[in-house]
Amino acid sequence: MGELNTEIKYNQPEKGSLIGGFKLIEINFDGIQNSALGFEMLEGLKNGRNYTWNLGYQRTLSKNLQISIQYNGRQSENSKTIHSGGMEVRAFF
Secondary structure: OEEEEEEEEEEEOOOEEEEEEEEEEEEOOOOOOOOHHHHHHHOOOOOEEEEEEEEEEEEEEEOOEEEEEEEEEEEEOOOOOEEEEEEEEEEOO
16 A cells, blocks of 8 residues: 655645645555445545545634534545535634
């Protein structure tokens, strides 16, 4: 298994931050991929070349309110691209 990883982060003081990353992961797994153990060990990826990427934005809206937005994607050989995302609002008391 080999991995190449890059990440970049941009901060705006007292405002928010933007973070993004990209990974290239090469997997050579001899076990059963479709088993629960195989899925867990491979973290949902497949044999061969895999790509994952992420983008996140976090911003402080006021002294006690913060918003976070996340996007993640992954692509394995002979598989469809998987996209997922989420949003979170935090209130501090």
